[in-house]
Amino acid sequence: MIYQQKKIHLKSTLSFWRNFENEERVFFYNPLEQELVIGAKRVKNFKAGESHLQFPYIFSTRTFLPTVKDQKWAGMGNESIAFEYYLVEKNGRQTLYYYQDWFGIQDIRDEEPVSRRHVYEILTDDYEEWRVLFNNVKQEILSGKVKKVVISREVKIECESFVSIESLLKNLLKKNPNCFVFAYCKEGKTFLGATPEVLVRKEKEQITSYALAGTIARSEQLADENQKSLLLSDPKNRHEHQVVLDYIVNVMKTFNGEVTIGETNILTLKNLHHLQTYIKAKAGDNSSLMDWVARLHPTPALGGYPVRDALEIIARFEKHERGLYAAPMGMINEYGDGIFVAGIRSALITGNMVYAYTGCGIVEKSTCEEEYRESNNKLKSILESL
Numbered sequence: 001m002i003y004q005q006k007k008i009h010l011k012s013t014l015s016f017w018r019n020f021e022n023e024e025r026v027f028f029y030n031p032l033e034q035e036l037v038i039g040a041k042r043v044k045n046f047k048a049g050e051s052h053l054q055f056p057y058i059f060s061t062r063t064f065l066p067t068v069k070d071q072k073w074a075g076m077g078n079e080s081i082a083f084e085y086y087l088v089e090k091n092g093r094q095t096l097y098y099y100q101d102w103f104g105i106q107d108i109r110d111e112e113p114v115s116r117r118h119v120y121e122i123l124t125d126d127y128e129e130w131r132v133l134f135n136n137v138k139q140e141i142l143s144g145k146v147k148k149v150v151i152s153r154e155v156k157i158e159c160e161s162f163v164s165i166e167s168l169l170k171n172l173l174k175k176n177p178n179c180f181v182f183a184y185c186k187e188g189k190t191f192l193g194a195t196p197e198v199l200v201r202k203e204k205e206q207i208t209s210y211a212l213a214g215t216i217a218r219s220e221q222l223a224d225e226n227q228k229s230l231l232l233s234d235p236k237n238r239h240e241h242q243v244v245l246d247y248i249v250n251v252m253k254t255f256n257g258e259v260t261i262g263e264t265n266i267l268t269l270k271n272l273h274h275l276q277t278y279i280k281a282k283a284g285d286n287s288s289l290m291d292w293v294a295r296l297h298p299t300p301a302l303g304g305y306p307v308r309d310a311l312e313i314i315a316r317f318e319k320h321e322r323g324l325y326a327a328p329m330g331m332i333n334e335y336g337d338g339i340f341v342a343g344i345r346s347a348l349i350t351g352n353m354v355y356a357y358t359g360c361g362i363v364e365k366s367t368c369e370e371e372y373r374e375s376n377n378k379l380k381s382i383l384e385s386l
C-alpha cells in the first residue's frame with residue numbers, strides 16, 4: 001500500500017472530521033462491521049475499471065438518475081474518490097492512513113462535539129402536491145402499466161443558524177444504531193443521513209443484497225412483537241416486499257444460478273419496522289462490486305417495477321430532482337470488497353438550509369394519506385438529528 005499507517009487514540013473520531021473543516025470529506029459508519037471510515041482531502045479520482053488496490057478505501061457515488069440539472073446538486077456524485085487521510089475505527093482501535101505526510105493531522109484538537117439543538121422551520125407544505133403525485137402514479141398502476149412506483153418528497157427546512165454537521169452526525173449515530181450513518185461534504189454542501197438500506201455487499205466471492213420494503217410505524221400502544229407479526233402478515237406490505245425480492249433474485253440469477261434467499265424478517269429502527277430479506281449469490285464471473293451496483297440499482301425498493309417504466313413515471317411526475325437521495329454510495333477496500341447503501345433518510349445541507357428527502361413505495365392497495373404519514377415517519381431520522 002502506498003499509504004503509511006499509524007495507530008492513534010482520539011477521544012472523539014469527530015475531531016478528525018472537524019480538523020479538515022474546509023476540505024472535501026466523507027464519513028461512513030457501517031453497523032454490520034461496526035466500522036467507521038472518515039476520509040479527508042481528495043487525492044485521486046478513479047476512472048471506471050481503474051485499479052485501486054493501493055488505496056485503503058475508495059468512496060464512490062452515483063446519482064439516482066444519471067443526469068442532474070438542479071444547481072443545488074451540482075458536483076455531487078458520479079465519482080469514485082480516494083482521500084489523502086483516513087481515520088478507521090474498528091473494534092475500538094483507530095488507525096490513521098496518510099498518503100505522504102501527516103502534517104495536516106499532528107495537532108488535532110481532540111474534543112467531543114457540542115450537541116446543538118437547531119431552531120428550525122419547515123417551509124414545505126406539500127400535501128396537495130403529494131396528493132396530485134400520488135393520484136397520477138396510482139392511475140399508472142391501475143392502468144396496469146406498472147406494479148409499484150416509489151415516490152418521494154423534498155422537504156425544505158430553514159434553520160436559524162448554520163447547521164452543525166458534527167452535531168447532526170453525533171445525533172444520527174446515537175439515535176440510529178443499526179443504520180449506516182454517512183456524510184459527504186464538498187464545496188460547502190453536505191449530503192448526510194442514516195440509512196438502513198444495503199444495496200449490495202461484496203466479501204470475496206460472496207455477493208449479498210437485501211430486499212427492504214414494507215413499513216409500519218412503531219407504536220407506543222402496541223408491543224414491538226405484536227407489530228412485527230402484524231407487518232409480517234399484512235398483504236399490502238408483503239406484496240410491496242415481494243416485488244423487490246423477486247427482482248433482486250432475478251437479477252442475481254441472470255449472472256449466477258445459485259442464489260440463496262433468507263427468511264423474511266423485521267428490521268426494527270427507532271421509529272419504524274421494515275420487512276427485510278437477504279439474498280446471496282457468488283460473484284463467480286470476476287465481477288466487481290461496482291458491476292453489481294450497476295446490475296442492481298435502482299431496485300424496486302427505490303424506483304419501482306418494472307424499473308424502466310417506474311423511472312419514467314418518477315421523472316415525469318416528481319417535481320424535485322433526487323440527486324443522491326435513494327442513490328448508491330459506498331466504500332470499497334483495497335481488495336475490492338465493500339458495501340453500497342442507498343442514500344435514504346437523508347438530506348442535502350447548505351449553510352442554514354436543509355433539503356430533506358423521504359418517500360414510499362406505492363402499490364395498488366396504497367392510500368394517499370397513509371403513505372404521506374409513512375413518509376413523515378421516515379423524515380423523523382433527519383428532524384430528530386436537528
Ligand SMILES: C=C(O[C@@H]1C=C(C(=O)O)C=C[C@H]1O)C(=O)O
Nearest residue numbers: 213214215301344358359360361
Ligand atoms: C423510499 C424510502 O424508503 C424505502 C421504502 C420503503 C417502503 O415503502 O416501505 C421501505 C424502505 C425503503 O426501501 C425512504 O425512506 O425515503
